[in-house]
Amino acid sequence: MVIVVNDSALGDVRELSDFELDLAFGSDENALSLECDAAYAPEEGQFVFIDGTEYGGVVDQTSYEAGREASGSILCKGRTWHGILAGKRLLPDSGSGYLSVSGKAGDALAALIERMGLSELFSAASDDTSVSYTFDRFVDGYSGLKAMAKANGRKVAMRRKGGKVEISLPPVVDYANKVDSDLLDFTLTSVHRCVNHLVCAGTGELENRAVIHFYADAAGNVSHTQSLFGVDEISALYDYSNADADKLEEEGKKKLKEYQTKGSVEVEAHDDIDVDVGDVISARDNAHGRTVTATVAKKIVKVSRGVATYSYEVGSETTTKTSSSGNAEGNGGHAYLAGKGLTLEGYTFNADVDAESLAAVEAKADKAAKAAGDLAKDSVGEVAAAYPVTAARDGRRVTVGVACCTQADANSWFS
Template identity: 30%
Template sequence: MVILADSQREIGSLKNANVEFDVNDKKMFTVQIARCYWTQSLTFDALVYVPDTEYGGIIGSVLTDTTLDYVELKGYTWRGMLEHKIIQPPAGSDYKKVSGELNEVLKTLIEPEFDGLFVVSQENTGVSVSNYQFDRYCTLLDGIVEMLASKGCRLDIRHKREEGVPGYVLISAVPVVDYSDQVELSKDCSLNYTMKDSRNGINHLIVTGKGELADRTVYHLYVWPDGSFRGEPYYTGLDEIAEVYENTSTETAELKSKAVEKLKEICNKKTFDMDIEKLGIDVAIGDVIGGRDYLTGIAMKKSVGNIVYSVTSGIISKEYKLEGD
């Protein structure tokens, strides 16, 4: 059930509307409703959410289309709101650094930014960081997700509403669950899936930029087994697979980032797709699932990267996307 609320009260369930929450990719939600069903409560700063889940956000855009006879409302999801805050180095420092129990650290980073709407759990996780260093000017979302991942944890987000208390978004650090260690997902489970293990991708990219002949900008980018890209080779001889990437339209200072993007597209990769909803387990963003094909011997596991929650003509559906797919 999708709920409509303002900052102080729950208005009621959102009926006669199609709703989609793209939680962690676009980090936006959309509500489409026929003009005849629109109410004055469906406007800027109203909250739209599914109780006790992270499917929710605040309306920030209203489009009315008389031709198609509907109103479309959009806003950032809770993760989208976290993405639009920046972790900045303190004055006189090169980096922002934090120490302490995970939820205590999250509290100092998140609560001052959201005027009481976002509340961090007071539960002690028993896990701490010491002098953890954030990237310079990273988003609040990226910073805290990477910090938690370094400790085997993920971000848990749920909208809460209690009697006599305005609704709030409860945030906490929780351990990542690796379902691939609990359940071996295979064809024997009557689940359909697709796996692709591509090991003939490019591992040496020769990057050529502006200039002529000997004066031309040229550098080399190499893939390493841990997935990193470096300036010195790991794969040589028969194992080397090279390609030239020519880009004369990009300034030299930006050429490396463009080359990295290109190499990500063409290097070795594994893809894994499964209908997670049929597993019957409550998988969250950051949790890990895996599978095995006994015929080919391919086995792999990946983290859940995104969930798209939709309500269309009253029918609820969830689409799960894995990291890197």
Template identity: 30%
Template sequence: MQDERQLILADQNFRDIRPVMGAEIDMAIGSDENDYEIKIRRDQWDDRYKYGNVFYINDTEFGGIIGRKKINTTDSTISLFGRTWRGMLEKKIIRPPTGQDYKKVSGELSVVLDGLIAEHFGDYFVVSRSDTGIFVTDYQFDRYCTLLAGLTKMLKSVGYRLQIRYVQQERGQPGYVELSAVPIEDYSEKIELSQDSRLNFTFDENKNGINHLICLGKGELQDRQVIDLYVQEDGSIGRDLFYTGIREVCGVYENTSAERDELEEKGREKLAKLMNRTIFEMNVEQLKMNVEIGDIIGGRDYGTGMYAAKPIAKKIYRVAGGKTSLEYKVEGDD
């Protein structure tokens, strides 16, 4: 029986070619990176590592298409790079229909998801037909947002998340990448990671972030477009001033080519990166946790009292020097 985390090489039609042995793997999904590097020793090289072929780990989201090769004669390795399945969604844009200001959708989540994926990828991905029983009505996407950002935000608005997994078939049948809408699980009250968990973790709590962003768009001098964005008490971003006096921390964002709607959209994205935040990183390999991007877990440091209950933002799978690790990164605005 194959290792449950065995990396497999398949052709562009998802038919298995061979297990990948002895490679170094660095594969990240979620947050600000959705890509991978697979480093193959020259003595393990195979001419079937072709552009368009895919790597995958069965029943996980870890995988993607080969899109770049790099040869290193110093250590006699060939590195293969590519976007993960999630990364492919990041390179598609949701455009407003002709004559409309925004793209809007209505319907049951699986049906809506299927329509959007088919619009951008045809039948490359398979969308689960499971009926979630959850509907959206005239959901409005941000203008020209990525497909990944749009789907994530839409699903989160109703307490759901995007699940991606590779499904390996038997007897030489091609596998497939399945996308589905599933409920967000909140494990923060069931699982609290701390010193008692006997694992290493890092807390990075920033209370020195920007809470008032002045966004400058098109125009000159007094005719220049200006939008003020403010962090609210609950961590959301709005147009009303909340922090004042010594507690107000200002910053400036310039986008001289942006119209007003785009200026505000990009400004909100910028402020979300600059505001107060708590980052909690841990390696939970030994806990065998079955948590996915979007699910919520809690972490506590008893010495300082720092606590975070945040969604999983990133997962990083690595194999190096014969050692395997799976890291989870939890990052949220505080």
């Protein structure tokens, strides 16, 4: 394998054969690092890629050692193609609540690439298959494409081809019966019970809040009927504070389905297997008669001396996206409900205080001032004195004196 250094203005400028490449993409990271001789290293802003593959991206920073002990190499870091897409947001049109696409897959991809302003770098593969999808608000470009692909039984694939990175949506490949487990080193985890009772809380306050319960049975089927009780019941809260009952019905069921799993598997593949993010692989343990099937969520590629090795993370994906669709408690962001006078535009809260609200604040301030005065007044109790001592109070101040008397009286009182 050789790596190509490309400049957006000059085109391909050189090829490198002696390098160390490490990149990861999928559920997170979406980043690359490249170490090579300083004399041939790419500059910040240039692209690096292995032609005909998914492996490449843009160089954002470089670092090197100076002095007598310097190695003479430079470490370049940047974003993979996936990371470039993740740095964009798929926002709805002005006046629209959500962004939706429908039609031929190739046309939908081309429109989304153009919307993100990346038409000079990416292209869409021709595909007449019909797709349709409504994106979460403010979703990043890469997460949005993956979600659209998954909803239509597909995956996101990229290849450097014809001077651009071609994005396509090929069908997901199920390797469950195509890959020998001898090609995989794996750690298998079997799950007996997962979350099976989801309390979905929507709009409203206290007893007026919209609440819906969803349950999953032992086979993972989701409904409103509970079948697991006692120690077998595991519940969680889905806090979606700006959802009405209809939205809770839709999203709550979807969320509980995501919890249903029979296990997980950590996989490291040998050189003989190369699969894509979104594909399905399985790990089989013949000694214990167990098999776990999972979706590839992240791919890690390392190239050293021209030889590539692959490893994978599979199972539930993790994400940095922020979405208005809410999240289960303890699993990411929170859905926000604006109160009176509060609006949320993009990522900014704005507060408008009207005359009624201001008057209420003033009334509370007056009440607090009066309470403070009463407290001060009452901090000294009644004052009494016996002749010939006199005492008088003025607010919190007490004055003590001695009544008129003869010198003989004074001498007798204080003797």
